[in-house]
Every structure is written in structure tokens, then in C-alpha cells.
Amino acid sequence: MICPLVQRTAVFINPDRSRVLIRPFRPASEQRIVKIIARLIALSEAEIERLHRQVMEEFAERHQRAKALFLERFESVRSFLMTDLELSEARRIVIGAYFTHEYSLEAAALFNPSIVAHPDQVGLEPGALRFVLSLRATGEGHVSSITFRTGVITADGTISINPPTRFVSEAASVPGAIYERSRFARQLSERGYAGEYSRSTMAAVPERFSLDELRSALSLVKNQIEQTEPNCDAAAVILDLALSNYQTRFAADLRMSERVIFPRSPSQSNGIEDARFVAFKHADGTRTYFATYTAYDGRVTHPQLLETRDFVDFNFITLSGAVVQNKGMALFPRHVGGRYAMLSRQDNENIFIMFSDDLHFWSTATLLLKPTYDWEFVQLGNCGSPIETERGWLVLSHGVGAMRKYSIGAFLLDLKDPTKVLGRLREPLLTPAEDEREGYVPNVVYSCGGLVHGRELIIPYAVSDYATRFATVSLDAVLDAMV
Numbered sequence: 001m002i003c004p005l006v007q008r009t010a011v012f013i014n015p016d017r018s019r020v021l022i023r024p025f026r027p028a029s030e031q032r033i034v035k036i037i038a039r040l041i042a043l044s045e046a047e048i049e050r051l052h053r054q055v056m057e058e059f060a061e062r063h064q065r066a067k068a069l070f071l072e073r074f075e076s077v078r079s080f081l082m083t084d085l086e087l088s089e090a091r092r093i094v095i096g097a098y099f100t101h102e103y104s105l106e107a108a109a110l111f112n113p114s115i116v117a118h119p120d121q122v123g124l125e126p127g128a129l130r131f132v133l134s135l136r137a138t139g140e141g142h143v144s145s146i147t148f149r150t151g152v153i154t155a156d157g158t159i160s161i162n163p164p165t166r167f168v169s170e171a172a173s174v175p176g177a178i179y180e181r182s183r184f185a186r187q188l189s190e191r192g193y194a195g196e197y198s199r200s201t202m203a204a205v206p207e208r209f210s211l212d213e214l215r216s217a218l219s220l221v222k223n224q225i226e227q228t229e230p231n232c233d234a235a236a237v238i239l240d241l242a243l244s245n246y247q248t249r250f251a252a253d254l255r256m257s258e259r260v261i262f263p264r265s266p267s268q269s270n271g272i273e274d275a276r277f278v279a280f281k282h283a284d285g286t287r288t289y290f291a292t293y294t295a296y297d298g299r300v301t302h303p304q305l306l307e308t309r310d311f312v313d314f315n316f317i318t319l320s321g322a323v324v325q326n327k328g329m330a331l332f333p334r335h336v337g338g339r340y341a342m343l344s345r346q347d348n349e350n351i352f353i354m355f356s357d358d359l360h361f362w363s364t365a366t367l368l369l370k371p372t373y374d375w376e377f378v379q380l381g382n383c384g385s386p387i388e389t390e391r392g393w394l395v396l397s398h399g400v401g402a403m404r405k406y407s408i409g410a411f412l413l414d415l416k417d418p419t420k421v422l423g424r425l426r427e428p429l430l431t432p433a434e435d436e437r438e439g440y441v442p443n444v445v446y447s448c449g450g451l452v453h454g455r456e457l458i459i460p461y462a463v464s465d466y467a468t469r470f471a472t473v474s475l476d477a478v479l480d481a482m483v
């Protein structure tokens with residue numbers, strides 16, 4: 001059958017270099033920190049006042065909490081002062097500014113979007129839908145973070161994006177994270193660390209333990225067990241695992257577009273990539289927004305999960321199990337047969353499906369689809385979580401063909417048994433148009449998730465790993481075209 005006609009919209013989201021995040025700057029050595037502080041301490045109060053005025057004139061309007069952030073940065077280096085003498089506020093602000101810098105989140109790209117219904121649908125015209133759009137922002141050093149936009153789809157399908165402000169802020173860490181010993185021990189075992197060092201550490205913490213209690217246990221075990229190289233490695237893995245499971249909270253008055261999830265754990269140190277958000281409906285009717293994403297530490301990738309109910313409080317979770325590997329995991333929006341279900345790509349080529357009773361652990365995977373048509377001969381993958389329709393689970397897919405060109409297709413799975421493929425498109429829904437071929441990575445269209453509004457399928461998609469665009473297509477036409 002002929003592939004249904006996709007309509008590209010005029011909605012285009014380009015990266016904006018002016019959206020800068022204020023970030024800690026820490027020289028490589030403690031000696032340099034001491035030297036910088038000593039030079040600033042040596043300045044007269046008049047010279048400090050001049051520097052203070054200069055810093056605030058240049059940066060106070062570029063950030064919402066510049067003064068408070070500079071003072072926070074001063075506190076982070078206070079221990080390097082050679083005296084307990086109380087410093088003036090101006091001097092503390094200046095010292096803090098010397099250990100702070102700006103990071104342009106979107107300097108390189110703003111792409112790989114995912115879309116879900118907004119948790120707040122109040123105040124809309126009949127038939128309209130408010131949405132949250134997540135985007136992968138990439139800046140200096142190719143470090144990726146998650147940023148957001150909001151918008152509305154009207155009853156007639158018109159899409160509008162709320163203009164963002166120039167401000168962006170990170171969430172604050174929520175102190176007091178508690179870990180469950182049995183789950184933590186299982187995660188270590190799944191990673192191949194079930195030896196004496198791990199067992200002794202787990203035996204030294206209570207059933208529910210804090211990060212401080214884990215550090216104490218590690219110190220205790222270090223003194224008890226002879227330090228061989230594998231043991232040292234186990235200690236680092238144990239601590240990294242704890243640091244990769246954490247909670248953050250945004251200030252409630254921040255606009256959605258002003259919130260950015262920036263890498264902060266060891267596993268994310270070089271980026272948070274390709275978040276696939278889904279509004280997961282629980283058996284009691286409540287919803288949680290989950291997102292599978294790829295954490296990158298500069299050497300290997302780690303499939304991980306975040307959850308939120310309101311896009312203010314976020315919980316970051318490591319995924320474990322034999323089939324937690326590669327990229328592109330996508331969670332189904334509800335339980336299937338009483339279990340969690342997930343699409344994945346273990347072998348960098350085919351699409352698999354997985355089921356689990358525990359959201360954190362995935363042990364087995366079943367092959368679902370192989371590359372079949374010429375536009376997908378190199379590789380198949382999903383473009384976000386499955387979308388439930390009355391005729392089956394609709395999955396947007398991506399295929400890679402000649403010249404590493406990425407296209408977006410679709411296939412359909414049985415609602416009760418999604419291991420059954422009911423149909424797929426012979427031809428892609430979207431391939432790069434002539435004006436979409438140039439970018440950070442040429443000849444690519446890609447999405448991390450669409451949604452259905454009325455009888456229209458809404459597809460936000462990346463343009464050559466640089467910018468983001470929207471397309472729409474009739475849901476019925478897509479379903480009818482499946483073979």
C-alpha cells in the first residue's frame with residue numbers, strides 16, 4: 001500500500017546559544033584553588049568593590065539567582081581559606097564568581113524530542129491538549145542534557161510552542177536518599193560484583209541505609225579486607241551505583257522551559273541522551289511519567305530510568321539485568337498481562353521486547369523485528385514508547401539505510417500479546433527532506449516519541465541531529481497502510 005502522506009508543520013525549534021546555565025568551575029588541582037583565593041584575599045576592599053560591581057553588571061541580568069549562586073560557590077571553596085576571618089559579602093561574591101562559569105546548553109544542537117500530555121490540562125479550549133516536549137540539548141564537549149518546552153495542540157490540530165525565556169536552572173539535589181539493601185545487593189550481583197567485598201559491605205549496612213552509612217561501611221570493609229585491585233574496583237562500583245540513584249527538585253516557580261536536567265552522577269558524566277518519556281498509567285488510574293535514557297560516562301553507555309509525577313521532583317534509577325544494554329529502551333505506557341513491558345535493541349540491529357515484574361530489573365528479551373526493507377537494512381530501532389490504539393500498539397520506528405540515512409517508519413503489535421507483530425509499513429513515514437539534510441549529523445530524521453490527538457498522529461522529530469520540527473499524519477491512514 002502507498003504510505004500515508006505526512007504533513008510537515010511550520011513549527012521549528014532551533015538551538016539558542018543565549019540560553020546559558022551557570023555551572024561550578026573547579027580547577028584541576030587544589031593548589032590552583034588556594035592560589036586563586038590568595039590573590040583575591042590580597043586585594044584591597046576598594047579593588048574588591050570594583051570587581052563586585054563589574055561581575056554583577058555583567059552577569060546579574062543573565063541569571064535569575066546570580067548573587068545567591070556566587071555565594072553558594074564561595075561556600076564550596078571556603079575550606080581552602082587560610083583563616084577563619086569573616087569576609088565581606090562583596091569579597092565572598094567575587095571569590096564565588098571566580099569558581100563559576102557559564103555553559104551554553106544548546107550551543108551545538110537541540111534535538112531528539114519526546115512528547116507527552118502535560119499534567120496540567122486546566123484552562124484550555126474544548127478539544128485542545130497541553131503537552132510537554134523534552135529535548136536533548138548538546139553543548140560544549142558534546143555533553144547532552146534534558147531541557148523542556150510546553151505547547152498546545154488545538155482541536156483542529158494546530159500546534160503552538162510557548163516561547164521560552166533565556167533563563168535555565170538546574171534542580172537541587174534532595175538530601176537523604178535511602179537505599180534498600182536487598183535491591184542494592186541484587187544490582188551489584190547483576191553487575192558481576194557478588195564477591196567478598198560486596199557481601200561484606202552489604203552486611204555492614206542496615207536493610208534501609210543512607211549514603212553516609214554506605215561510606216562508613218566501605219571504610220570499615222577497606223580496613224578489614226586486604227586491598228587487591230579487584231576489591232578497589234568493587235569499592236568504586238558500589239559507590240558509583242549509589243551516586244547514580246538520586247533525587248532532585250526544581251524550584252516550583254520555574255517555568256517548564258527554565259528547567260534543565262544536567263548530568264551529575266558518575267554514569268552521566270559525559271551526557272544524558274535521548275530521553276523517551278511516557279505517561280505510565282497504573283492499575284489505580286494514577287499516572288507517573290517515566291523516561292528511559294542513555295547515560296554516558298565517556299567510555300560506555302548505561303540505559304537508565306527517571307520518574308516524575310509533576311516535572312518538579314525527579315527520581316533517577318539505574319536499570320539492571322542481563323538485557324539492560326545498548327541504547328533505545330522504551331517502556332510501554334501500562335502493564336501488559338500484569339507485567340512491565342519494554343522495547344529494546346540488544347544487538348544494535350534488531351528490535352526486541354522484554355517483560356519484567358520489577359521495573360528496575362530486566363533479565364530476558366525476545367526478538368521482535370529484523371531489518372526487512374532497504375531503508376532499514378543497516379539497523380532498526382524504536383522512536384519512542386508504544387502508543388495504544390484500538391487496533392494495537394502503534395510503534396514509531398527508525399531505520400538506517402544507504403549512506404547511513406535515518407528514516408522514520410511504524411509497526412503494529414497485538415494489544416494483549418505484543419510479541420505478535422500485526423503489521424508494519426513497507427515505506428517510511430518520514431525521510432529527510434532536502435532542507436533537512438544538513439546538520440550536526442547529516443541525512444537524519446529521528447524521534448524519541450509521538451502522541452495521538454483525536455485521530456491525528458503528532459510526530460516531533462529531529463532534523464539531522466541539530467534542530468527539531470513537527471509533523472502530523474492521519475492515525476487511520478497509518479493503521480490502514482500496515483501490511
